[in-house]
Amino acid sequence: MVRLVKRYGGGSRKLYDTEESRYVSLDEVAGWVREGQEVQVLDSGTGEDVTRQVLAQIILEGERQGKSLLSADLFHDVIRRGEAALQALVRGFADGASV
Numbered sequence: 001m002v003r004l005v006k007r008y009g010g011g012s013r014k015l016y017d018t019e020e021s022r023y024v025s026l027d028e029v030a031g032w033v034r035e036g037q038e039v040q041v042l043d044s045g046t047g048e049d050v051t052r053q054v055l056a057q058i059i060l061e062g063e064r065q066g067k068s069l070l071s072a073d074l075f076h077d078v079i080r081r082g083e084a085a086l087q088a089l090v091r092g093f094a095d096g097a098s099v
Contacts, residue, residue, distance in 0.1 A: 003037050006044040030058045
């Protein structure tokens with residue numbers, strides 16, 4: 001089952017977990033994902049799916065805190081090759097390779 005989170009606009013960009021009826025942090029969302037929970041984040045105003053942006057924000061916050069999840073080489077490849085690099089990464093994960 002997918003855990004639905006709503007993102008509220010404004011400067012704070014608060015995240016609201018609809019399952020537990022409470023505001024949550026990016027760290028909590030990251031923890032759910034690490035535990036295997038599928039998460040979907042919708043903008044509360046427009047209904048737009050902003051899951052990718054929130055997951056990218058989690059990765060960037062980790063980088064800022066010195067918790068590097070991905071190599072600089074991977075980021076270079078993604079920028080250079082775009083979608084093809086990401087598809088290769090996903091295939092590598094599916095085949096059991098590590099990055």
